[in-house]
Amino acid sequence: MKRKPKLIATKTKVFAYGSHQNLEFVGKFDTVIETRDKLTNATIYVSKGTSGNLLCYDTSLELQILPQISRLSTGNKHELLCEKYKDIFHGLGKLKDTQVKIHVNNTVKPIVQPHRRIPFHVRKQVEAELERLERLDIIARVHGPTPWVSPIVIAPKPKSPGEIRICVDMRLPNQAIQRERHNSNYR
Structure with missing residues (x-):
């Protein structure tokens, strides 16, 4: 017992x-x-x-x-690694000149979600951050209709309270993305 x-x-x-x-x-x-x-x-x-x-x-x-x-x-092993591989530990980590194929389940209907209201006190910061991200080629403006629209979410940066972080709520689009099967050691 x-x-x-x-x-x-x-x-x-x-x-x-x-x-x-x-x-x-x-x-x-x-x-x-x-x-x-x-x-x-x-x-x-x-x-x-x-x-x-x-x-x-x-x-x-x-x-x-x-x-x-x-x-x-x-210890300082992370600093040693950063120094040893400094050619990859700088910038934004953008994957250039590579096309990625995302497998989408076509039975999932695309959803255009309404935008979330942005608090007045951070709207200028949001506009400035979006312009900065576009200038750095992290995001791109879309002209015309698109089948999926996801809202942005604004959060203050924990270590820099005066700054904001822009995130995208991808919960609904992620339901349409199919996982690829890889041969891997992880089970």
């Missing part, structure tokens, strides 16, 4: 993405998590509500659920 783990009170603060309010925890407990091939010890935090479960990156690595992303150990 499996016994229920005893919850231990915790003062750990965890914030949901984009939230400034920390999650309320009922408690925490230590346990063993296992997959078919691996097992590891982990601390489980129990929160109020009915949200799903999340596994942290380190536990996912130990269980070999996710492939390890190359990590640089502490």
Whole structure:
């Protein structure tokens, strides 16, 4: 018979993405998590509500659920790598003179989404940023109709509160993009 783990009170603060309010925890407990091939010890935090479960990156690595992303150990190795490969570590990282084929599921109907209102206090910044991105050839003006239209989303840069970041909400178009199958070591 499996016994229920005893919850231990915790003062750990965890914030949901984009939230400034920390999650309320009922408690925490230590346990063993296992997959078919691996097992590891982990601390489980129990929160109020009915949200799903999340596994942290380190536990996912130990269980070999996710492939390890190359990590640089502490020290100045990243500076050495940047110096060694300085021909690729400059500029915007734009892939030039290459045509990419995106496989689109033609059964998904294109959607023209309405634009989102841009707050008045950042409109001049948005216009200036769009002009800058166009000047740098990161974005291009489209003349005439297009089957897909996605709204831009404006967010303040966390480390530079006076600056903005322009993102595109690609959730709906991404539903039409088919993944390519590659021979890879990742499973």
